[in-house]
Amino acid sequence: MSEVIVITSGKGGVGKTTTTANLGCGFALLGKKVALVDADIGLRNLDVVMGLENRIVYDLVDVVEGNCRLKQALIKDKRYEGLFLLPAAQTRDKDAITPEQMKKLCESLKEEGFDYILIDCPAGIEQGFKNAISGADKAIVVTTPEVSAVRDADRIIGLLEANSLNNPTLILNRLRPDMVKRGDMMTIDDVTEILAIDILGVVPDDESIVISTNKGEPAVTLENSKAGHAYRNITRRIIGEDVPLMSLEQEPEGIVEKFKKLFHR
Template identity: 60%
Template sequence: MGRVIVITSGKGGVGKTTTSANIGTALAKAGQKVILIDTDIGLRNLDLLLGLENRIVYTIIDVVEGRCKLKQALVKDKKNPNLCLLAAAQTRDKSALSQEQLKSICDELKEDNDFVIVDCPAGIEQGFQNAIAGATEAIIVTTPEMSAVRDADRIIGLLEAKEEIESYKLLLNRVRPNLVQSNDMMSVDDVVDILSCSLIGIIPEDIGVITSTNKGEPIVNDEQSLAGQAYQNVAKRIMGEEIDFLNLDEPKGVVAKIKKFFAGLFGKEQKA
């Protein structure tokens, strides 16, 4: 029996879809059988991030409206046969799906898969209610910005009110350590303290995320990138491993400053 995890955030643009694609890919790479469900009907994008946009024949709406079987609608990933995508329809809206329908799809898929990852649309309306209907766990994606944290707090309130959600964790995305150090951005501790929610991952801001999206290949496939490593660690934590968070801080303190100072001194003398 698999686990159904919903990736949600409230606010749009914080990285729900990127997180879904990367966690799904990382879990599949670790040998787990994973299904990714895009519930953002009318605004589907998960297919793009996985590079599967040209392979979609049937969507989740075709399944619920009986035009195909559930298995027919699952699109296998290019690289990893353990990973499948159930795409959203692009020509319909959120009302085309009901909570009961999504729940029965999740229940059916978790029978013979290890993980069902549900990518939730932004907002707290029907799309959100649909997405969380079949889930028992949630990952709340947020960034260290006021609006994103506020929306995450609202989502936490809604998830807490839902009995079926047994646990929820926070994933802090797009952290910029240099801005935190100069006190221009809220730190990880600040956000965790404000939301009083336990963390499952800290993802640093990484240009690689943009380029990997362009290529249609999740950044976890790039083992050199910091964001890729961070997503890999999130997947490991989901599977129950205890892994320390990546140290994103630049060297700080008097020693580092003295080093910088001397580097500057010699640099100038050499020029002279």
């Protein structure tokens, strides 16, 4: 059974593309067959985050317009078995495709036998957003614990539900336990209370994300990355495992506990 999941946020720069890349890689590590679709036409980035920018021949618009077959446009990630990327077109704009075409594309991807099809949604609530969500069965909303991002997430949740994508789940990104402890950052509970939505996972703010993006190698593959660990947990939750939020995510802890935990693993 295959499932199309759109990853969206409303606000730009909160980590949609990073999340898509990491979840995709994480699924592949769990032995799933995954297609990542970059729906941000004109501003493609999933290819560089994945480190596959040099292998693009055809893109999503080429497939939709019939310039190539779907299989030709899908880039196989040689590092991870079962991981494929369908890049966005860079020289076109959001109006190059329609919601109906996107729906058809998702159907074709399902027929290819992918377990998960992840769609990286562009920022905003205009045509690009409407295209990206049109073929989705489920939605994941990414936000950071800031007023602007949470406000936009609320708007997006409303729009998703208006388009019958009910009960989206939330990934709270870039949480800083030290700031939460000081009372200078909203907690997981604060954000879920405001948005009235179920939490799928929490990703701590982590330098390893910047480093891994620099290299084009998603952090989910790094054993010692905190954010990578959080993404691994999220993929396991999506496939149906019961994985509790990391204690680091739930409540910030002192340096002593952190060290203890490090050695107990």
